[in-house]
Amino acid sequence: xxxxxxxxxxxxxxxxxxxxxxxxxxxxxxxxxxxxxxxxxxxxxxxxxxxxxxxxxxxxxxxxxxxxxxxxxxxxxxxxxxxxxxxxxxxxxxxxxxxxxxxxxxxxxxxxxxxxxxxxxxxxxxxxxxxxxxxxxxxxxxxxxxxxxxxxxxxxxxxxxxxxxxxxxxxxxxxxxxxxxxxxxxxxxxxxxxxxxxxxxxxxxx
Amino acid sequence: xxxxxxxxxxxxxxxxxxxxxxxxxxxxxxxxxxxxxxxxxxxxxxxxxxxxxxxxxxxxxxxxxxxxxxxxxxxxxxxxxxxxxxxxxxxxxxxxxxxxxxxxxxxxxxxxxxxxxxxxxxxxxxxxxxxxxxxxxxxxxxxxxxxxxxxxxxxxxxxxxxxxxxxxxxxxxxxxxxxxxxxxxxxxxxxxxxxxxxxxxxxxxx
DNA sequence: CAATTAATTAAATGACTGTTCATTTAATTA
DNA sequence: TAATTAAATGAACAGTCATTTAATTAATTG
Numbered sequence: 378x379x380x381x382x383x384x385x386x387x388x389x390x391x392x393x394x395x396x397x398x399x400x401x402x403x404x405x406x407x408x409x410x411x412x413x414x415x416x417x418x419x420x421x422x423x424x425x426x427x428x429x430x431x432x433x434x435x436x437x438x439x440x441x442x443x444x445x446x447x448x449x450x451x452x453x454x455x456x457x458x459x460x461x462x463x464x465x466x467x468x469x470x471x472x473x474x475x476x477x478x479x480x481x482x483x484x485x486x487x488x489x490x491x492x493x494x495x496x497x498x499x500x501x502x503x504x505x506x507x508x509x510x511x512x513x514x515x516x517x518x519x520x521x522x523x524x525x526x527x528x529x530x531x532x533x534x535x536x537x538x539x540x541x542x543x544x545x546x547x548x549x550x551x552x553x554x555x556x557x558x559x560x561x562x563x564x565x566x567x568x569x570x571x572x573x574x575x576x577x578x579x580x581x582x583x
Numbered sequence: 584x585x586x587x588x589x590x591x592x593x594x595x596x597x598x599x600x601x602x603x604x605x606x607x608x609x610x611x612x613x614x615x616x617x618x619x620x621x622x623x624x625x626x627x628x629x630x631x632x633x634x635x636x637x638x639x640x641x642x643x644x645x646x647x648x649x650x651x652x653x654x655x656x657x658x659x660x661x662x663x664x665x666x667x668x669x670x671x672x673x674x675x676x677x678x679x680x681x682x683x684x685x686x687x688x689x690x691x692x693x694x695x696x697x698x699x700x701x702x703x704x705x706x707x708x709x710x711x712x713x714x715x716x717x718x719x720x721x722x723x724x725x726x727x728x729x730x731x732x733x734x735x736x737x738x739x740x741x742x743x744x745x746x747x748x749x750x751x752x753x754x755x756x757x758x759x760x761x762x763x764x765x766x767x768x769x770x771x772x773x774x775x776x777x778x779x780x781x782x783x784x785x786x787x788x789x
Numbered sequence: 790c791a792a793t794t795a796a797t798t799a800a801a802t803g804a805c806t807g808t809t810c811a812t813t814t815a816a817t818t819a
Numbered sequence: 820t821a822a823t824t825a826a827a828t829g830a831a832c833a834g835t836c837a838t839t840t841a842a843t844t845a846a847t848t849g
Contacts, residue, residue: 410613413835415836424797424799425838426839426840430796430797530771534756539752539753539771543748543752545748546744546747546751547744547745565737566745570779573749573776574778575778594815594826631829632827632828633827635807636827793849796844796846797845798844800839802840803837804837808833809830812828819821
């Protein structure tokens with residue numbers, strides 16, 4: 378009588394997970410439009426029709442992947458941020474967090490930034506809103522810093538866009554096991570970000 | 584007897600140009616894989632077969648577009664750069680040039696950065712090499728500035744990647760006719776770039 | 790064990806894919 | 820005007836596309 382008990386013949390939770398994993402890496406490698414349902418089915422080890430037990434359309438697979446990536450990102454930042462922290466410390470925290478989060482999820486980041494246009498109306502709007510929320514977090518930090526003259530930039534919006542592009546760009550060149558450690562890369566980017574808004578890192582201790 | 588005179592029935596130069604224009608905007612809007620030869624033909628106002636008078640394959644259209652974009656970029660920078668200029672001035676010149684060049688060519692930039700993976704071996708290698716050449720120009724400026732201690736960054740390669748990502752990112756948000764003029768945007772980015780490497784702009788006159 | 794049902798298969802759907810090609814159209818030259 | 824040829828047509832090719840469906844398998848329940 379256990380309500381939560383799975384009913385007969387169920388090992389689909391496992392399959393669902395594999396579908397997500399394989400779709401993610403295929404979309405990242407070839408792009409959404411270039412990946413067929415047959416390719417996904419082959420990678421999962423299942424017939425194409427079986428995929429439709431888990432997702433109504435191919436688009437829905439992409440939408441799910443992007444949505445849960447953005448939710449994870451927003452949740453992770455919510456756990457990381459410190460209310461009432463001064464702008465300079467908050468900006469450094471944001472920069473380090475963004476690098477750390479993105480550098481460990483190259484595939485998720487890649488498709489979330491490249492395949493937005495592959496999403497139709499509904500899915501697009503949701504992701505767009507989530508992204509705006511994340512951009513808003515950085516913009517708020519910049520505006521606070523501008524207001525109290527810690528940051529010497531004219532425009533919080535352009536500043537936020539420039540910083541986000543710089544940070545997210547780490548995924549275009551970083552490959553794990555490279556010349557530099559992840560924490561060293563974090564240091565380099567944090568320093569550049571703080572300087573870009575016109576404030577040096579305390580003691581330049583890197 | 585004019586050797587340069589076009590031979591009979593020739594108005595194909597015009598068609599070739601339209602094919603390039605329409606392919607460019609379709610690839611930029613939908614992505615290479617999501618655009619069919621029939622879509623291109625429809626946009627051009629021609630039957631699908633006619634496209635093969637101008638390009639042997641669909642891939643070749645993309646390769647041509649990307650290659651000529653990169654050639655234009657490298658040529659434009661060659662005209663812009665000043666030999667023997669001090670690093671700080673050279674970096675500001677590079678930043679302003681990059682913004683100016685990219686902001687006026689959103690479609691070309693978009694496909695050149697997004698569709699590299701859609702290119703097969705030969706075409707890929709050519710574009711990759713051209714891009715490396717351009718990155719090398721910025722890296723050389725940074726290395727010169729590091730050597731004479733004008734720039735306070737640890738790593739020229741990471742610095743170049745960060746700056747390029749920041750600058751190129753302008754195309755993710757800028758739309759012509761917006762709140763800010765192109766020259767104002769140039770100012771903002773130039774200032775942020777110079778500061779990011781640890782050197783302020785003379786007199787902050789913006 | 791029998792009944793239930795989640796999970797999957799295998800085949801089929803019609804639309805669309807990049808590309809080829811024999812043929813036609815039309816602009817130019819001798 | 821007649822010959823030449825660039826340019827474009829439009830149908831056809833062999834596959835692949837996302838998706839649907841009926842039938843089958845297999846795990847769990849009472």
